[in-house]
Amino acid sequence: MIRFFASMLIPLWIFVYTIQFGRWMQKKKLNIAAASVYVVACLSLAVAGAVFWKVYL
Amino acid sequence: MTAMLTILVAVHSFLNYPRIVSSSAYEAAWMEPVLSGVISLVVVLILDALFRRYFSNMGLVEVFRDRFGPVVTGALSVVIALYFLVITATIMREFSENVITTVLPNTPIYIVGGLFVCAVVYVAFCGLEAIARVSFLALPVFIVGIFALCLFTINQWKPVLLLPFWGSGVPNIVWGTLDSTTIFSNIIVLCMIRIHTHDPKEFRTIGIKSTLYATFILALFLVVYHMVFMPQEANKLTSPMYSLARIIHIGRFFQRLESIFIFMWVSAAVVKMAITLWCAAYALSVGFNWPVLRPILPALGLLCFAGSLLPKDMAFVLDYLDVIVWKWAWLIEFALPMVGLWLAALLPRKGRVV
DSSP states (O other): OHHHHHHTHHHHHHHHHHHHHHHHHHHTTOHHHHHHHHHHHHHHHHHHHHHHHHHHO | OHHHHHHHHHGGGGTTHHHHHHHHHGGGTTHHHHHHHHHHHHHHHHHHHHHHHHOTTOOHHHHHHHHHHHHHHHHHHHHHHHHHHHHHHHHHHHHHHHHHHHTOTTSOHHHHHHHHHHHHHHHHHTOHHHHHHHHHHHHHHHHHHHHHHHHHTGGGOOGGGGOSTTTTOHHHHHHHHHHHGGGOTHHHHHHHHGGGSSOGGGHHHHHHHHHHHHHHHHHHHHHHHHHHSOHHHHTTOSOHHHHHHHTOEETTTEEOOHHHHHHHHHHHHHHHHHHHHHHHHHHHHHHTTOSOSGGGHHHHHHHHHHHHHOSSSHHHIIIIIHHHHHHHTHIIIIIHHHHHHHHHHHSOOOSOOO
């Protein structure tokens, strides 16, 4: 379990970074662009989580 | 640009392509890239005519946005981006598996894949110009490497292995060609980056040159490959370049040179994946009106890396994923740009062009 959480640190950092990008676009009133970025961020975190879950648990 | 697009296609000589064409055409495998090249040249000329006549200063996704409106453009951008992401993930898995089965057998695949994705995201992050300049520097090394690989095996050549001339027969060659023409992904990439070229009118020159160079490299490699390995053996080799490099034996001091070629192999793979990753990000950025695309590259890289590890084993990737992607990718690589541009030409302007 510890190895799983340790492996998820980088995907989590990328998730936060991408969400920040989405928020920046939301501030610029680009709502559809921001929503698409949120979807990509969630998808990448979910797929990475599924793969590391399969590898470590 | 020509160098970048040549590497994009020619890098398939290191991957599953020789195995697939060998299994369909046997001794005549070298004919398949030649026929695929001819088909690709025809597609380039048709697209060039459409671009020149109707959309002289736009790329493919810009045309979609200009004529189809934001909803359809968003959907088409997602389809194009998914295609590039699947290609990147598949190639990442193939290269990672090849690396761990040949040179790093004790290294976990996610370490190899992780290093690959870091390099790919970094190169893509530097932008299209950087990828094109790296490709310009890498192409001579790549060509010299391929020629050296072919010539160093000269004492193993058995030209008689290229006979019978028509291999498994003309119908099998034609069907095999139709199935594998989609390795010429330079066409859709060129359609997308057209607006970023020095002069969009160079579309035809870049498309024709890159297709011809790549066809020549692939055909040359396959001729030599089939003069060294029998088709029955070639059908089973998953890393053709490594197999060819391993049998180099020219006296005491020139043998087992595969470590030199692996450097070239990995560099070309990084360039290829950087282009496809950048194109995925670019399609999404234009489709959804993102002001910049760089911040999304780490997330897309992570998605490719994780996606590449989803298939349970290499056999699944080689026998199913690769074959299915190649069989149907023509819909996105050839049909989508041609039909899309033709339909767009019939419609009035809708959106805004940046």
